Amino acid sequence: MGADIVALHEQSQGPVIEKVFDALLPDGSDTILVEDVYAALAACGLDLQDRRIRETVRNLKRHAKGQKLDREGFREIVAPENASLIARGVAGDFIIPNFTSFQRRIGDIFEEVSKVESGQVANYIPQLASVDPDLFAVAVCTVDGQQFSLGDDHESFCVQSTCKPVSYAIALDALGRDAVHRHVGREPSGRGFNELTLNQNDLPHNPMINAGAIMTASLINPGRPLAERFSSVMDVWKRLSGGRRCGFDNAVFLSEKETADRNFALAYFMREHGAFPPGTDLLQTLDFYFQQCSITTDVRQMANLAATYANGGVCPTTSDHVFRAETVKDVLSLMYSCGMYDFSGEYAFSVGIPAKSGVSGALFMVVPGVCGIALYSPKLDVLGNSVRGVEFSRRLVETFAFHTYAGIVDDQDLVDPRRPRVERDAEAAAYLCSAAARGDIGEIRRLIASHIDPCTADYDGRTALHLAASEGEEKAVRYLLTICKDIRPLDRWGNSPLDDARREGHAGTEAILEEAYAAPAEDQG
Template structure:
């Protein structure tokens, strides 16, 4: 399929799904409740670096849980798979994203729910100061997105800190179960977690980051390889099985693409070898996923055979 034909289909899907009015903006972080429910933006970055976007594509939004795949990648690059998974599992939880629950080994179920995201933050450059650790995360997003400087939403950060009883409970629950690495500072870990969730990008930046994951860890705009093959494989596998909260199984069944959502209404979708897709629309469904974003993805795989199990080619 030629680029022009693909982009035409994406624009048609954007227009078709714009009318969806279901869902409610997130309210458990008070600042997020102020989001405009009418905002809807989509961007794509193809394998050759071609970009296109629709809607409020210049407007920044908080990453929230969309920060988690990048944090997981950073921990794998620094420590390796064996050490990282001594502290966090890789199975879907089957529960809401902030459930006060650990797996049978006393670990968070996976890196993409709140408990697992907090755990990954404890593993990011633990020998450095908090400011340097945050800078490492911010710099990684800059590289993934082809040089775009991430913003920081201080209002959301302050709001999240002040309404973080559940996340603090998760952290103390994990500490009680001795899940953290030795020497981990719980308060500093939580601070880094809140800061990562408050990083902001627009859909154009996020689509390039998704494309970097789609292209073997190499940014299509800079040509720089950012991730080892094993890191990328693990990240995409966890995104495919755990990236959409407790809707992950249905998303994998019906859409079949690695993805990660956040309660800001952000959605990052990776189509391996083809493109990165980013969607932002604040109204969420009952599982915490963007209503328009999920509808867009459903229509996308109906129009184009992108589901991972629809694109088989015979081995030579």
């Protein structure tokens, strides 16, 4: 029975593989090159290490570059279990259709930000103070598992405070919102991230500051041996990271413990005020918290983690349901308001993306429904955030429509990578033609100022000038004649704007266009 099901599945994927081959086939050829397949995978963002296509990659590596593949040879390479995913990517059905363009823009931002030299590495423990200050890496993973990375992307680092959203999510998933927030608040503190203070209910203000994270640690598998508790957390990190196991820096753990006077003070202060659950072992809880801060990862794994949050708790590269969607919603809400230490309010205002930073120089951002982005650059500003990380964030939202509220602002300079360019161009043409048909010069001016080509045409080849002429909108026609390079465009039926004005009986518009058409070429447009 099992063999029959496999055979049926392979047979059903045959047409899908055929479509992929046809999409990659050069004009006038009946074969493709092996490198064309590699290029197609890279262009749509499918990494060769992606477990979802490992069978296809394994088959592909058996063929030398330069080798030609006919239809049958291609069918032997693309594994049936990978066919649908590859077909989606090649067809542009992933969340970011033009991934090559997206990579290029991210690369441009990375290159500019790499020139920023300000900041100092954390020096409260030797392990952080000795890190190469010039390290810089960024990685992106989308909700469809499209991935790429730049810079020192294999360099591992301690997660430090970026562990806090994970710890909070583990506690929420296990206990529920009400149980967790009986012991920790959910408001920005308005004070220093490690200040000796509690809210009006004698609880730590939120899970993203030290006191709140210590409290969250106390809620994860309480009563179990410390080794078992830490092992369970490491398993969650592995699941969030696409199945790749994270590391642990014991030297950092020991140094954190030796220099933790403030964290010990916070813990005893909370115990004094009765904030911990009954029976909490304070010293074990602190060790557990320091262990979580000492987990190590790299930007590629952290981007996968961030993308899992962006995908509602489901890991994009493994389809593992790590957290409930309700849990992720709560975590992102607090990352947005409290995730960047004492810079959280300004970051929410100017960047507008849920994010969490750590004093190691780590920072991850979550663009819900789109992607996760992770950065590593050890030089910090006075508030403990990565200087390059913050600058990258600013430039990111100056380039892409990723700010939470970008959608309510009509800014044509911002790129929405989720939409194919052909769709954006078609929408722009529709807006412009509609404004021209109404004679709305103010709207036409606004659209032109947003870098929309005044000569852009719709599916039928009709331009704004065609529509204004058809409706007899003389002022709009006069204005468009001054800015259009081509004042004689022909639609799919071979009609010019002058033909439209005549057909509709708009004598005034007809006269304006006749005069413009009679003028010397250098006076037109």
